Amino acid sequence: MNDDVLDVADVRAMNEVVQQPVVAKNKITDISEITETVGIPFADNAKMSMRNVDVFYGEKQAIFDVNLDIGVNEVIAMIGPSGCGKSTFLRCLNRMNDTIDICKVTGELNLEGQNIYDPKLDVVPLRARVGMVFQKPNPFPKSIYDNVAYGPRIHGLATRRADMDEIVETSLRRAGLWEEVKDRLHQPGTGLSGGQQQRLCIARTIAVSPEVILMDEPCSALDPIATARIEELIDELSENFTIAIVTHSMQQAARVSHRTAYFHLGKLVEVNETEKVFTNPDHDLTESYITGRFG
Amino acid sequence: MDKLNIDQHISQQYNAVLDDLKTEFLEMGGVVEQQIIDAVQAITKLDDELAQKVLTVEKEVDEREMALDDLCVQIIARRQPTASDLRLVMSISKATRDLERMGDEAKKIAKMAILINETGDLPAGFSELRNLGRRVQQLVNDTLTAFARYDVNTALQVAREDKAIDKEYDTAMRELITYMMEDPRNISRSMNITWALRALERIGDHASNIAEHIIYLVKGLDVRHSSASEMQEKVQQDS
Numbered sequence: 001m002n003d004d005v006l007d008v009a010d011v012r013a014m015n016e017v018v019q020q021p022v023v024a025k026n027k028i029t030d031i032s033e034i035t036e037t038v039g040i041p042f043a044d045n046a047k048m049s050m051r052n053v054d055v056f057y058g059e060k061q062a063i064f065d066v067n068l069d070i071g072v073n074e075v076i077a078m079i080g081p082s083g084c085g086k087s088t089f090l091r092c093l094n095r096m097n098d099t100i101d102i103c104k105v106t107g108e109l110n111l112e113g114q115n116i117y118d119p120k121l122d123v124v125p126l127r128a129r130v131g132m133v134f135q136k137p138n139p140f141p142k143s144i145y146d147n148v149a150y151g152p153r154i155h156g157l158a159t160r161r162a163d164m165d166e167i168v169e170t171s172l173r174r175a176g177l178w179e180e181v182k183d184r185l186h187q188p189g190t191g192l193s194g195g196q197q198q199r200l201c202i203a204r205t206i207a208v209s210p211e212v213i214l215m216d217e218p219c220s221a222l223d224p225i226a227t228a229r230i231e232e233l234i235d236e237l238s239e240n241f242t243i244a245i246v247t248h249s250m251q252q253a254a255r256v257s258h259r260t261a262y263f264h265l266g267k268l269v270e271v272n273e274t275e276k277v278f279t280n281p282d283h284d285l286t287e288s289y290i291t292g293r294f295g
Numbered sequence: 296m297d298k299l300n301i302d303q304h305i306s307q308q309y310n311a312v313l314d315d316l317k318t319e320f321l322e323m324g325g326v327v328e329q330q331i332i333d334a335v336q337a338i339t340k341l342d343d344e345l346a347q348k349v350l351t352v353e354k355e356v357d358e359r360e361m362a363l364d365d366l367c368v369q370i371i372a373r374r375q376p377t378a379s380d381l382r383l384v385m386s387i388s389k390a391t392r393d394l395e396r397m398g399d400e401a402k403k404i405a406k407m408a409i410l411i412n413e414t415g416d417l418p419a420g421f422s423e424l425r426n427l428g429r430r431v432q433q434l435v436n437d438t439l440t441a442f443a444r445y446d447v448n449t450a451l452q453v454a455r456e457d458k459a460i461d462k463e464y465d466t467a468m469r470e471l472i473t474y475m476m477e478d479p480r481n482i483s484r485s486m487n488i489t490w491a492l493r494a495l496e497r498i499g500d501h502a503s504n505i506a507e508h509i510i511y512l513v514k515g516l517d518v519r520h521s522s523a524s525e526m527q528e529k530v531q532q533d534s
Contacts, residue, residue: 250377251375278377279378279381280382281378286378290378291304291376292304292309
């Protein structure tokens with residue numbers, strides 16, 4: 001046999017030498033080495049634009065100098081290991097963190113050029129413009145109709161009964177729930193299945209015609225079919241709304257988002273087109289996380 | 296603080312499956328490489344037995360191709376690989392096809408060896424065949440080494456060498472054509488040699504394809520349909 005031929009023993013020996021599959025770029029071993037976000041964190045048509053955002057819980061800093069734009073009608077997914085700050089960051093976007101006393105947010109956070117942390121700004125209309133869907137479906141203990149009508153009622157969006165009926169129907173239709181509930185609008189929302197409840201919460205969110213919808217792991221309590229429906233819905237909603245979604249499921253981020261932002265220990269490591277992130281990420285940490293090397 | 300150990304997947308099983316995939320691919324590469332060496336030997340030394348061996352090994356190569364394809368499909372279905380893992384699976388899936396085609400070309404050479412042996416005539420072109428055969432063998436060896444080591448530089452070298460082999464093939468063909476024009480009685484005999492040369496040249500092309508897959512695997516760059524120098528440029532721009 002020719003000496004130059006690779007035989008099986010050679011192959012195994014070589015494999016042992018080369019355990020690390022691909023030499024990744026930006027190889028780092030210490031988190032303090034992450035100084036700036038790689039990829040494309042900025043957008044030309046920014047709906048929301050965040051600069052130098054730091055978040056503290058008491059003494060402890062949870063978010064470090066995050067710079068990010070969210071484009072008009074864009075779906076941006078935020079991923080990262082538990083405790084990386086992705087939910088904390090999301091909750092800054094409609095001042096949901098205000099409810100936590102020890103939480104302090106600094107930096108610039110703008111919605112269409114308007115500083116949302118302006119002390120003079122009323123957070124109630126802000127939260128109508130930037131709606132939120134939570135991890136666990138949390139319908140009010142009211143009828144399906146009243147769940148959806150609640151927001152428009154307190155914001156005074158409809159005065160006549162017929163107008164309200166129309167808002168409720170349109171919202172439920174957009175949330176893909178109308179056909180399933182149109183005959184039982186006055187039964188309690190809590191009687192629906194988990195997936196239906198989550199779509200009801202989405203209907204409730206869009207009933208007040210927000211501009212941005214924040215979703216914090218909206219599918220983590222749902223089965224795969226209900227998840228698929230929500231993802232389909234996100235796709236449809238992105239025609240009219242700007243969506244930021246935090247998800248533990250990398251496959252979900254890959255399926256629904258246009259751009260993906262990878263957070264790690266409070267830092268925004270990489271933002272890139274989703275396709276790029278999942279085939280050839282720029283940062284070594286992103287690569288390691290999405291391929292399941294830590295998390 | 297926060298030292299990261301990111302060389303391995305959290306799932307040991309997943310590590311093992313990807314390692315297996317790579318090992319099996321390189322093993323198939325070793326089988327095909329031997330097949331090519333045997334085929335060249337068979338035709339230059341007119342060794343009928345060796346030629347027969349090349350034909351039998353073909354079956355094993357086909358089986359390995361199917362097994363590797365199956366493994367790729369399983370990994371995609373069960374693990375949903377991403378980033379470098381995804382590129383590994385995709386490039387192996389494609390490179391496997393190239394290896395199988397290389398095996399087919401080796402088979403053609405072995406068939407020509409048997410044919411030439413049957414007719415008993417010694418046509419011209421043997422030295423060209425030997426030279427080209429040697430270069431192609433080395434090329435295939437370099438290609439597999441580049442894959443095993445994820446070595447982009449060697450992959451680029453393979454792409455360049457393939458172009459050089461194409462030139463040598465053209466030269467050899469011109470000589471054979473001249474030879475055939477000199478005496479038309481040479482034509483049928485020389486045709487067998489030209490087919491074998493052609494098969495060697497095709498093996499070089501497949502090696503070059505695999506080199507492109509290696510660059511995709513390591514760098515995430517699609518360098519198909521570029522010249523060797525364009526490939527080099529793209530790789531340099533990236534790093």
